[in-house]
Amino acid sequence: MKQVLFTDLDGTLLDLDDYSYEAALPALKTLQRRNIPVVFCTAKTLAENEYYRKELGIEDPFIVDNGGAIFIPENYFSFGFECKKKGSYCVIELGASYEKLRKxxxxxxxxTGFKITGFGDMTAEEVGADANLDVEKAKLAKEKEYNESFIFDEPKEKEVILFEKIKDKGFAVTHGGRYYNIHGKNADKGKAVKILTELFKREYGEVKTIGVGDSMNDIPMLKAVEQPALVKNKKGGWLDISLPNLYKAQGEGPEGWVEVVERLILISQ
Ligand SMILES: [Mg+2]
Structure with a gap:
């Protein structure tokens, strides 16, 4: 049966602190050799996704801005479907525009007077210093289209008020490993995974979906796949959720990712 891997990037395929992925390379190559699609499902932007796709030699569809849009390379599927043409991609948009989110x-x-600092308020240098990115990568991180990442510099108990305000304005919020993200209500990693899964099914018939992540913004993705998996976070534990069939890797970040690929995908081939 065709297997499809949906994967988060930050803190999962990429190390949360230095964004390294070396540990995952051999397993990634094996997946590619076996034609198992590796679908990035991340808060990262189109520009950042393109950077890592190139680095890792991945040519499969990908989900940007926390489910804001699905980018499918032209002619990736053998059939036509409704989408918006954008460069060499066929795009399915789910999210709200960046301008609306900033507003x-x-x-x-x-x-509220809350200390909120969005990527749009920061220079590339500031984003770079805060996210531990070089300036070039920080520029890519700032190219948001369907999501805004921000720092919420307030006590944890004020989070409830923040979340309520965002909801009242008709948007949604997620908390990744590092930043809070505001996005459209329909921009959801889970919805995007379901749409893509249907396309894969149309192409291959039966499909087994595996999803791997590390934090709260991955929950919708993990709920939308048949086999959810978590890698350990930097605190040495796992995100506190219970899901049927959830696999918890012993390794942290990319090391846990390799374990998921080896134990759940390659073994069943
Ligand atoms: Mg993550």
């Missing part, structure tokens, strides 16, 4: 954050800031 909502600005309003919340004014209404």
């Amino acid at each position: 909502a954050l600005k309003e919340i800031k004014e209404e």
Whole structure:
């Protein structure tokens, strides 16, 4: 049966601190040799996804901005479907525009006085320093289209108010490993995974989906796949969720990722 791997990037395929992926390379090559699609499902932007696709030699579809849009390389599937042409991609958009998200954050800031700093408020140098990225990569991280990442510099208990405000304005919020993200209500990793899974099924008939992540923003993706898996986070534990059939890798970040690929995908081939 065709297997499809949906994977988060930060803290999962990429190390959360230095974004390294060396540990995952051999397993990644094996997946490619066996024609198992590796679908990035991440908060990262189109520009960042393109960078890592090139680095890792991956040519499969990918989900950007926390489910904001699905990018499918032209002619990847043998059939046509409804999408928006954008360069060499066929794009299915689920999210709200960056302008609307920025406007909502600005309003919340004014209404609450919360210390909220979005990527749009920061220079590439500032984003780079905060996210431990070089300036070139920070520029790619700032090219957001369907999501805004921000720092919420307030006590944890004020999070509830923040979440409510975002909901009231008709948007959704997720907390990744490093930043909070505001996005459209329909921009959801889970919805994007389901749409792509249907396309894979149309192409291959029966499909087995595996999803791997590390934090809260991965929950919708993990719920949308048949075989969810978690890697350990930097605190040496796992995200606190219980899901049927959930596999918890012993390794952290890319090391846990390799374990998931070896134990759940390659072994059943
Ligand atoms: Mg992550």
